[in-house]
Amino acid sequence: MGSYYLRAFHMRWFNDHMRADVQIEDVSDAMNGFLISGPKAMEILSSVSETDLSGLTMMRCGQADLGLHRARVARLSLSGEAGFEISVPANEHASLRKLLLDAGAVHGIKEIGFWAMLSMRLEKSIGIWNAEFTQGYTPAQTGFDRWIAWDKGDFIGKAAAQAAPEPSQKLAMLEIDAGDADAMGFEPVWADGKIVGMTTSGGYGHRLERSFALAMLDVSQTEVGTALSVHVMGEERPAKVIEMSPYDPSGARMRM
Numbered sequence: 472m473g474s475y476y477l478r479a480f481h482m483r484w485f486n487d488h489m490r491a492d493v494q495i496e497d498v499s500d501a502m503n504g505f506l507i508s509g510p511k512a513m514e515i516l517s518s519v520s521e522t523d524l525s526g527l528t529m530m531r532c533g534q535a536d537l538g539l540h541r542a543r544v545a546r547l548s549l550s551g552e553a554g555f556e557i558s559v560p561a562n563e564h565a566s567l568r569k570l571l572l573d574a575g576a577v578h579g580i581k582e583i584g585f586w587a588m589l590s591m592r593l594e595k596s597i598g599i600w601n602a603e604f605t606q607g608y609t610p611a612q613t614g615f616d617r618w619i620a621w622d623k624g625d626f627i628g629k630a631a632a633q634a635a636p637e638p639s640q641k642l643a644m645l646e647i648d649a650g651d652a653d654a655m656g657f658e659p660v661w662a663d664g665k666i667v668g669m670t671t672s673g674g675y676g677h678r679l680e681r682s683f684a685l686a687m688l689d690v691s692q693t694e695v696g697t698a699l700s701v702h703v704m705g706e707e708r709p710a711k712v713i714e715m716s717p718y719d720p721s722g723a724r725m726r727m
Contacts, residue, residue: 472502472543472558477600488627504542504558506588507571508550510727511578516544516555519574527555529726538570549588551595551718553727586674593683594676594718596644602656602672603642603685609635612687613642614715640668642685643693644717645701647673647710649682652703660686661700661707667692670701679718684710 473481478499485495507515516524522535524544532545540559548554559567572580598604603613610616610632619632647654654673659666673684684701692699697712714720 472497472499474600475499501561502543502558503561503564504556505568505571506547506549506554506556507575508548508554509552510724511575511580512553512555513727515571515575515578515580516557519570537567540567540570542567548725549595549597549599550591551597551716551722552591552724554725587677589672589674590677591718593672593674593685594679594716596685596715596717598642598685599672608687609638611635612638612640639690640687641690641693642671643668643688643712644715645670645673645684645686645699645710646713646717647682647684647701647703648708649675649703650706650708652706653682654684654701654703656684658684658702660688660692660710661702662692662697667699676718681717683717688712 478497482495482497489495513524516535516537519538520535522537524535527533527535527544527546529546529548532543535542535544537544537557540563543558545556546554547556557567557571572582574580592599598613604615610619616632621629621633645654645660653675654670656670656672658670658673660668660670668686668688670684670686673682675681676683686701688699693712695712695714699710699712700707701710702708716722719725
């Protein structure tokens, strides 16, 4: 199970590299769940579980009993806050929702949607597939190469990544003087009357009360402080390159 709309892509990759002693099954239709995110996330989950979740550190997955639910839990965050992705069989989805809302009521828990999550992930400069990450970008372009352990021996894709040319464009973070509209993605970025890149996604950061965008820019335009402009709803607006992850740059809140 995983990113639902990408499952055909994932299964194609698994099938291309399948070993005889491994079986892969797509159970995405059979499993549903929620992301619980925020400084009280661990406290809420612990209040309905006898499973010790303290060992579930960032990027780890495990199994936990939440109320009467045997759930799969992954410690992940797109929000910049402590986050847990919880999955159960689809017929338990409604009762899991009630369990989490009841347990979180004392903390003022609220349900949020996709656009709220988009706002928070932009403030952390967290890229997503089909926007910041595509098959057309190399790891060096997106900054993803920092996660590659080049010294661990041979692995699928290593030779291709090493052979990739030095990128002419790289991913950067923009703050935009956006007026009453925000970038959404695929808006041209300008410098001195010349297009120097394209936004990959954008929106308003409600915690920092500023308008942001991630953009694939010519390498010469990626230095922090570089003055640029972005067309937002057909209007050219001032922008500047800022440091990645303007919200909680150390990532401490994700690891609470």
